[in-house]
Amino acid sequence: MASQRDIRRRIGAVKNIRQITRAMQFVAASKLKRAQDATLAARPYSEMLDEVLADVAAVLGGEDHPLLATADPAGKRLVVLITTDRPLAGPLTSNAVRFTLREIVDHPGSVTMVTVGRKGRDAIRRAGIPIEAHFAGFGDRPTFADIVPLARLVTDDYLSGTYARIDVVYPHFVSTLTQQPTLGQILPIVASTDTKGIPGNQFIFEPDPSAVLEQLLPRYVATRLFQAVLEAKASEESSRMVAMKNATENAEELIEDLTLSYNKVRQANITREMIEIASGAQAR
Amino acid sequence: MTLHLEVVTPERLVYSDDVDGVQVPGSDGELGILPHHAPLVATLGSGELRIKKGNSEESIAVIGGFLQVRPDKVVVMAESANLAAEIDLERAQQARRNAEKAIEGGLSGVPDLSAARAELQRALLHIRVAERRHREGPRSHG
Numbered sequence: 001m002a003s004q005r006d007i008r009r010r011i012g013a014v015k016n017i018r019q020i021t022r023a024m025q026f027v028a029a030s031k032l033k034r035a036q037d038a039t040l041a042a043r044p045y046s047e048m049l050d051e052v053l054a055d056v057a058a059v060l061g062g063e064d065h066p067l068l069a070t071a072d073p074a075g076k077r078l079v080v081l082i083t084t085d086r087p088l089a090g091p092l093t094s095n096a097v098r099f100t101l102r103e104i105v106d107h108p109g110s111v112t113m114v115t116v117g118r119k120g121r122d123a124i125r126r127a128g129i130p131i132e133a134h135f136a137g138f139g140d141r142p143t144f145a146d147i148v149p150l151a152r153l154v155t156d157d158y159l160s161g162t163y164a165r166i167d168v169v170y171p172h173f174v175s176t177l178t179q180q181p182t183l184g185q186i187l188p189i190v191a192s193t194d195t196k197g198i199p200g201n202q203f204i205f206e207p208d209p210s211a212v213l214e215q216l217l218p219r220y221v222a223t224r225l226f227q228a229v230l231e232a233k234a235s236e237e238s239s240r241m242v243a244m245k246n247a248t249e250n251a252e253e254l255i256e257d258l259t260l261s262y263n264k265v266r267q268a269n270i271t272r273e274m275i276e277i278a279s280g281a282q283a284r
Numbered sequence: 285m286t287l288h289l290e291v292v293t294p295e296r297l298v299y300s301d302d303v304d305g306v307q308v309p310g311s312d313g314e315l316g317i318l319p320h321h322a323p324l325v326a327t328l329g330s331g332e333l334r335i336k337k338g339n340s341e342e343s344i345a346v347i348g349g350f351l352q353v354r355p356d357k358v359v360v361m362a363e364s365a366n367l368a369a370e371i372d373l374e375r376a377q378q379a380r381r382n383a384e385k386a387i388e389g390g391l392s393g394v395p396d397l398s399a400a401r402a403e404l405q406r407a408l409l410h411i412r413v414a415e416r417r418h419r420e421g422p423r424s425h426g
Contacts, residue, residue, distance in 0.1 A: 041296040048292060048359050052352050055325055144294035144363075206326035207312055215327050216350065226294055 004269065007262040011255060018251035024088065025244035031140060032176070032237035038141065039173065039230040046223045050192050052212075053220060057191035059209045066159060067217045069188050075164020076110045078132065078157060079103070080150070080186070080225070082170040082232040083120030085136055089236050090243035092171055092179060097123040099181035100169050104129065112163070114154065116229065132157075142229045144222065151222035158187045170228040171235035177242060179235040186224055189217060285319040289335060291344055291360045298365045299335075299344060306358055307334040308351055315351070317358055324353040328362060330405065332413050343368040345413040347406060364406065371414040380407035 002010075057068065081100055083093045097120060104111050115121040116135045124131055133153060138146045154166050165187065172182035205212050289306055291299040305318045309331030330347040348363035383404035 038295070042294060044290070044297045045292040045294050045361060048290075048352065048361050049350075051359075052325055052350055052361070055352070203323045203325050206310060206315075206324060212325055212327055212350065219349070223294055 021247040028241035035234040054192045072164040078163040078166045080114045080168040083117035084236045085118045090239040092239040093119040096181045147226045170232045173234040176238045287319045288357045303337045305336045373414045376410035
């Protein structure tokens, strides 16, 4: 049986761990709030952009811009996987990676990846899937400007014909307890047809529809990616918060158990000493 | 009859209110929009967006993006948008000096140079909008 001192030392160590996990839990909670706010604040823009795209798509079609064309099913695919840079975020990354790998197995063909976040890159590299590019550290507050290089890279790759289809995989933020790995098609763009009551062909386009489209499509790509990154951020923080909450609770349980066995050992020692004294006195 | 104006950027909703009219810097020149305007989609240049509301006028510095007009609603989707009242003149001037220094310093990297140019353009616009506001104050039409 472990000595009294050993157990006391272990209790101290577990208490330290509990302190750290609890601090991480609170930090994640406050970051989650911020990430959720950012996700909500970015929503109006992307909704409006969808609407304008629907207006333009009512006038122009796939033959007017390559970004709107339909995907060649036999072509190569590029998958952008958005994960975290930092560890201790629960099963978030492994779920997203598993989801991606299943998607790749289910749809055979040539696939290349672009990874955002160190954790995802490491996992994809281990799985032996080619990585074309890696982006790290959008930080705690990703800005739209951070996403622009990524958007440009995938758009250029698509336009040059290297890939026929580009998807993004990210952990969709359902609630604090649930994050669902989700796949969204980035390119070619699938325009919505809902023009909110006014037929798209009644709009005047200034200077003309194709000039608007030319400006619109790259921004649309960047906005979709930005949304995915914001969602991933909110998912990361909520997943970390829950993981750290569990860790704190486990530490508390462990402390209780250890305290119990510490008291048992202590009592046993006292009893033993008393027997020794008593039997010593008798022997005299 | 009023017009509902929304100004959004990829990061946030900047302005949302009912207004009497708005003047927008289009990519091919200024566009004045009043209620019952014909449906329109236009690309945005950079400049000052002026909002007329009752007796007062507000302005927003906007750069790049789009504008969608419906009979009762105008939505401006800008790359960047800052309310004139929120612009810190000193900080804009500091940003201008930094950007000028970066350009003069002969940055060789192409992305850096274009980023510095964009930053300079933005700072100049902010200074222009903020100074005009400073000079005239929030204008009122008796």
